[in-house]
Amino acid sequence: MRITGRRRNMILFILLGVCLVGVAIALNVGWVVLNWRRLAPLALGIPFFILLIVGLVLNTIFLVREVRRNERHDSFINAVTHELKTPITSIRLYLETLQRRQVSEETREEFYRTMLADSDRLLxxxxxxxxxxxxxxxSRSQIRIAVDMHALTEECVRTAITRYHLDPASITLHSEGPARPLVVRGDPDDLQTALMNLLGNAVKYSPEKLEAQVSLRLEHDTWVRISVTDQGIGIPPAHLRRIFRRFYRVPTRSVLRTKGTGLGLFLVRTIARQHGGDAFAESAGEGRGATVGLQLPRLLVQTANKEKR
Incomplete structure (x- = not known):
């Protein structure tokens, strides 16, 4: 495994911090040995050295975190650059072909479809x-209205099937609605963004065949829980809590081969928390699929009816 310059610097910071902590401890022990009979130097020296050690440890932790944050930021820049450059290059190539060559009407229509797909990806x-x-x-969304999550989820499933050119049977929806009202207070656009990111992740990380189940149910009569389960590449257990961080991507070959910016699940968690809920992820490990979703506080139907009036 090749060690990058930034990772080499991180190792150097850790070693330097450990050495400085060791030196501080040695000085502290020496100070105690030399002044163990004098109370005043001991009373002043021991707290000072403890603060010094704590400062060195915190400084090392801060430096390591900054290095890791910069690594994720660089990965994000590279991913976004690729995501922007690829469709632009594709569109330019098709336009140059149409400009320089005479093509059949069928080929022209195929080029148009491809360019529209690339422009959708770019957008x-x-x-x-x-x-x-x-x-x-x-911190909080300003526009809050009653949102029927059953209707919104159905709409997002239809949009995902159309956007990703999927077989309608590849995504199945299991919902308790409309028999039981599943209404939340929130911003419909933000909630749609969160749901589309969940569905997009299932499509993206199911490279062979998509078999996704969308579950929408009521939990303890107070939470509306939406989850998307796929049979894709899965998530290592150690990374289940980290995948919601900004720019974070699981450092496995199967994930890094898949295009992405590391923002999708960050958006899901941020939107869920702004609506008083949270996001969650479950997986049995690599190659065994994953379940990712969010839960939101339920809005009582009586309250929703009053707001509509």
Missing amino acids: ATVEQVLKAGEVGQR
Whole structure:
């Protein structure tokens, strides 16, 4: 495994911190041995050395975290650059072909379809980056109305099937609604963004064949729980809590081969928390699929009816 310059610096910071802590401990022990009969130097020296050691440890932790954060930021820049450059290059190539060569009407229509798909991909990447910056700068969504999660989830499933050109049977929806009202208070656009990211992740990380189950149910009569389960590449247990961080991508070959910006699940968790809920992820390990979703506080039907009036 090749050690990058930044990782080499991180190892150097850790070693330097350990050495400095060792030196501080040695000085502390020496100070105690030399002044064990004098109370005043001991009373002043021991707290000072403890603060020194704590400062060195905190400084080392801070430096390591900064190095890791910069690594994730660089990975994000590379991923976004690739996500933007690839469709632009593709669209340019097809346009140059149409400009320089005479092609049949059938080929022309195929080129148009491909360019539209590439432009949709380009627009989705730009919107995701802009949305991440928007939701990250606010604590709570300002526009809050009653949102029927059953209807919204059905709409998102239909949109995903159309957007990713899927077989309708590849995504199945299991819902307790509309028999039991599943209503939350929130921003419909933000909630749609979160659901589309969940569905997009299932598609993205099921490279062979998509078999996704979308579950929408009521939990303890107070929470609306939406989850998307796939049979894709899975998530190592050690990374289940980290995948919701900004720019974070699981460092496995199967994941890194898949295109992405590391913002999708960050958006899901941020939107869920802004609506008083949270996101969750479950997986039995690599190659064994995953379940990712969010839960939101339920809005009582009586309250929702009053708001509509």
